[in-house]
Amino acid sequence: MTEKIIEQEKRAFLTGNEVVAWAALAAKADIMYGYPITPQNEIMHYWTRLAPRYDKRFLQTEDELSAGFTTVGGVLAGRKAFTATAGPGNTLMQEPVSMAEMLRLPIVVVIQQRGGPSTATVIYSQQEVTMTTLGGNGEGMRVVYSTSSHQELFDYTIKAFNTAWKYRFPTFVLGDGYQAKMREPLTLYDPESRGIELIKPEPYVGKPGTPGVDRAPSQFRNTYSMEEELLEIVNQYMQDYGEMAPQVAEYQVANVEDADLVIIGHGVVFRAVRAAVDNLRARGLKVGYFRPVTLRPLAVPQIKEVFSNSKKVLVVESAYGQLARLLKEAAYGTTAEFLTMFRPGVGITAEEVEAEVEKILG
Amino acid sequence: MSKGICPVEPVMPTSWRKDNKPHKFCPGCGHGLVLKCLGQVVDELDLQDKVVFGCDIGCSLLAWDFFNLDAVQTHHGRTTPVMTGIKRSRPELICIAYMGDGGGYSIGVQHLVSAAARNEKITAILANNTQYAMTGGQMAPTTLPGQKTETTPYGRDPELTGFPLQGQEMVSAVCREGAYVARGSVANQRQLKSYLKKALENQLAQRGFSFVEVLSTCPTNWRTNAAETWEFVQEKMPEYFKLGETRRPADMRGEGLANG
Structure with a gap:
């Protein structure tokens, strides 16, 4: 048991x-x-x-x-x-x-x-x-x-x-x-x-009581006959999503205040990014990092801030621009030069990131 | 139709929702007859507080709010796994997966066959009207040779597209002891009701998978009048789709395999 x-x-x-x-x-x-x-x-x-x-x-x-x-x-x-x-x-x-x-x-x-x-x-x-x-x-x-x-x-x-x-x-x-x-x-x-409270699940169907007798039947559909019905539902959901976003969005950021270049990576690649920033800082280069923890929803205000305050941003990922596309949308209207290091399907080491940054910063 | 037109309310199963009747199926559609038998069986077995009803995409989706039962409308072909998921999580619930021949025998055939092979303790009911009705009458695996549909405008040619899939026999072939498998017809409601009842009783007894294919009607897409519709479902369809029970658990009460 x-x-x-x-x-x-x-x-x-x-x-x-x-x-x-x-x-x-x-x-x-x-x-x-x-x-x-x-x-x-x-x-x-x-x-x-x-x-x-x-x-x-x-x-x-x-x-x-x-x-x-x-x-x-x-x-x-x-x-x-x-x-x-x-x-x-x-x-x-x-x-x-x-x-x-x-x-x-x-x-x-x-x-x-x-x-x-x-x-x-x-x-x-x-x-x-x-x-x-x-x-x-x-x-x-x-x-x-x-x-x-x-x-x-x-x-x-x-x-x-x-x-x-x-x-x-x-x-x-x-x-x-x-x-x-x-x-x-x-x-x-x-x-x-x-102290982390675990939220208890609740049934959608198979609720207590007899439907139509003790309570209304609990019925769910995913099909709508009218465009306007669907519009109302999707708008409501997107409003809920928008209200949730600031409470759920997570990120990590460091050393960006004086940075000439901010490196952005997520997932396991972030480990290489963080190590590269430590090593490059030790060599006197002004670099920082930003890491989105939630890829959806993104921490949009913080991304805009990074892209507004930096001259250059380097996006590093083991894909051909999938994170970069999300970031471009979030950073729309900002001014940083957008640089990329795409290695689809292969691992990325701190040394490789450092080499790329040294090339950029000359 | 407003309530004023019909002065006497027809007798409906108590497990039906009355607030949204008349239902949304086309005139002459077989779904109403299947769901009437099912509603009567739910009443007789006193299952209204235990059933979760799942319906597919296709005309069966119109059944999502048909009953006074908890219900969920799923995706095309995916009602079997959704009901399997519910049953595996809450075995005390009686799970009914309701689908058409496109959902069960084509896009969701892997789910139906696999659920049967695993002897999932759910009840699947499949209405076979020989074509995809909701999308406007295309060929289905069950379309009869020579039958005209929107994608076989000159009649189904078995040389090009094969013979009608005998789905009930396919399900029956992968089932093991404990399963109940039958094929009924809206043209024989007493027999159909007895099959649906056994299919639910089998789930209640937790023996195994239960499956009933129902030969059903679609005058809208068949482009048939009442007499032609009835002739097609009663005479033509059983030439390919034999009525009767092909699997009965050993300890199910009553006589042996009851063939139509």
Whole structure:
């Protein structure tokens, strides 16, 4: 039966996928639905080993469409349900996520990015940013946390369930193959003993009482007959999204006040960016960094500020401009020179970033 | 139609919502007959506080607010996994996945077959009207040879597009002990009702997957009058789609496989 999952804080040395499974347990997730795809498989492997010990469930589905739609079902039933996928699986996942957007269903999806397009590599990339932030036939009504360390994978997976159930938008944890597969130390903790309140799920269907007798039936649709009906719904959702944005948007910034150049990176690439800034500062170069933690919604006012106060901005990513496109939209109307370092599907080291910066600053 | 036109309210199942009747299906559509049988069965089994009703995209989507039941309209072909997800999370709920032949046998066929193979303890009901009706009458896997549709304007040529998919037999083939699989017709409501009842009783008994295909009508897209419509569903369709039960759990009460 259920017992407290993490009795007291403990240091651990785990792979990222293992961390996600522990975090989902710590967040009191009830059920995982999943379909195998590298590099996220071990999330399922660890969950299926841990789940029965804590009265949790798992279903291996026939594909990612089904994994997403069964997750939708789990949430409709009032359970904290989640899934995990990558690459071509993320492509299929966009369909159930769009239904979750329309019905405001708090599904949680963990993405461990792999190379693209197509099957590409099973290894690593940051090429699922566009799809994860803005995928589906809609308006990108989702929250996307981009993690850069195993501690963050743990923290933000827990946070993702809370954000999803608080605001009722589908929520992603966006990792990558490096974070999934490498081993790193972190602190595991019980969120409630750190004062983090875990938001309780509620059923959408299967509520108490007899529909039509004790209460109105609880009925949900995603189809509208009239343009105006749809307009009203989408406008309302976007207003809710806009009101949520400043409360959810997160970022990290340092050394930008006197900087000649601000380097921007997210996810695991941010580690190289931060190390490069430290090394370049030590060599006397005036550089700073900005890191969006949420890729959707972005911390737009802070991005505008950075782009307004800097002469040059260098965007570094393991994709061909997917983060850069989001930043350009957020920074519209500002004046900084926009420089880029795109390495689609390959890792980026601090040394490579430093070399690029030295080239720019001469 | 306003309420004033019909002085006597017709008898409706208590599990139906009366505030949004008459329903939105075309005149002569089979969905109303299927949902009448289903409503009566929900009443007889006293399931109104336990059922979650899921409907697909296609004409079946119009059923989203049809009943006094908690309900969700899903995507095209995805009702089976949504109801599977609900059932896996809350096994005490009675989950009904309602779909058409396009949703169940074409775009969502992997979900239907996989749910049957896993013996998911849900009830899937599929209305087969031999074409995609909501989109204006295109060929479906179930379109009969020679049948004219918008994408087979000269009649379905099996040489080019194959023969009608025998979906009920396909589902039956992957099922194991505990499953209930049958094919009924709106042209035989007593039989259809008994199949739907067994399909829900089987879920209540937690034996396994339950599936009922229902031969249904679409005079709008068939471009048939009442007599031709009835002839098509009662005579033509059963030539390819045999009525009857193909799987019954060993401990289900009543006689053996009841063939139509």
